Amino acid sequence: MANSMRAEHSTLGGHSVESSANTIQGADVFRLPNAIVLADANNFFASCETVFNPQLAGRPVVVLSNNDGCVVSRSAAAKQIGIVNGTPWFKIRDQAEHDGVIARSSNYELYASLSHRMMHVMSGFFSHQEVYSIDECFLHNTMTRARTEQTCNRLRNAVLRGVGIAVSVGVAPTKTLAKIANHWAKEHPASHNVTFWTDILHEYGDDVLRSIPVSEVWGVGRRITKKLMSMGITTALDLQRADPVLIQHRFSVLLERTVLELRGIPCVEDASNASSGVRRTQILCSRMFSSPVRGFETLSQALSVYAQQACHRLHRQNSLCGSVAAFCSTSPFSKEYSRIGNSVILDDPSDNPMVVSKAACDALRHRIDEHAPYIRAGVMLLDLSDAQDFNTFEGMDAQRDEHGIGNVLEIATRRFVPRRVGIGYGGLRGAGRNDADTGATWTMRRDMLSIRGTTRWDEMPIVHA
């Protein structure tokens, strides 16, 4: 599919020949100038923090990554005082606190819950929704220009009223252009947070793409930017005008598709597996430790906890894994950086946390340096297959865990909350209120965690009337 698409576009040199059929069906829908609607929450994590804590509205708020490491989301006010995403918190903490910045540990349980509500509300306004990330979705549109604008505004109001989150909307013929239109909507208050690509193109012509550095185009990362710059391609307009065949040759089909998308030719396919939820092809669970861990004994505690968490996700999508990989590493910022990884093939595909946990530990057992300070570790489940499809000869069954410990864990998790029970260290809970708080020294730091008002009875917000 992707290949035939590429061949077609490459040979046609940019503009496709339409078939005579003008039916609003299948791929033809996406040839319409307003076919793709991208709805994206403004400063999502920071906005979520404000939902149940309205005093934060208008104030500089930042949300930190796990372990309170880096800034990952900023409110408008925090952006205004010049805080940059990705900055390590320890480097700016003093100044930020002096400036009245309020920091929060990331509260993914809250964000996931609000994301779910937001997506549900938005799904009602268009025929097809493709959830792209926790805070944005593509909506497929077949309405007229006027109807589309009306619908986008109703969608924005519904999310704002129903969930308390502001979203911006970009409308364009392709996803890449919708990203650009969405960005424009966020940057230009006059747009009322809904921007049509065709409008800004009509008003500003080539200046729109000329004003966008190539590094800001969706799909262009740091490495590719550097290489493009050396070829004299510095703006989105330069990339749009580049030869797709040359780009494909020097880079990849991915970037070639970006060139075509910038020209208004849709090439990025639907990535979501309908609305029923996506089945992952690999599952990774990894964390940084709050302080360095030495020795296999302690490391295996962490591996065991991560393996159980990974199995929980494996079970949820009804898959089995054929192999388990584990890794650990010292700090990449230290002189003696080392990373150790190894994988183990299971005798039979399994979703049993006991089996997976043991495999993860076995993978690293005799490989680690007993004295090295490890700062992170992770467990990866690979070679996933559908549990229902699994058939072998008699006597060679999958190591399924039908009535065993995994199911007991699932049931207990559903009835109580995650991590009230578990194997080994995964079952211990310390005094703190953090999910992963096992009382061990390595569990992650979340010193500034807000309430999980939508998922925990004991943390429900209190309203004073």
Next chain:
DNA sequence: TCTGGGGTCCTAGGACCC
């Protein structure tokens, strides 16, 4: 002192087969 986590897709290159 202190720098996130979880994914996807593509490509190159090796192994193997005929």
Next chain:
DNA sequence: TCTGGGGTCCTAGGACCC
């Protein structure tokens, strides 16, 4: 003694996204 070329499959690594 000489030892082609093309296809397929797999894996590791690179690059990207949010």
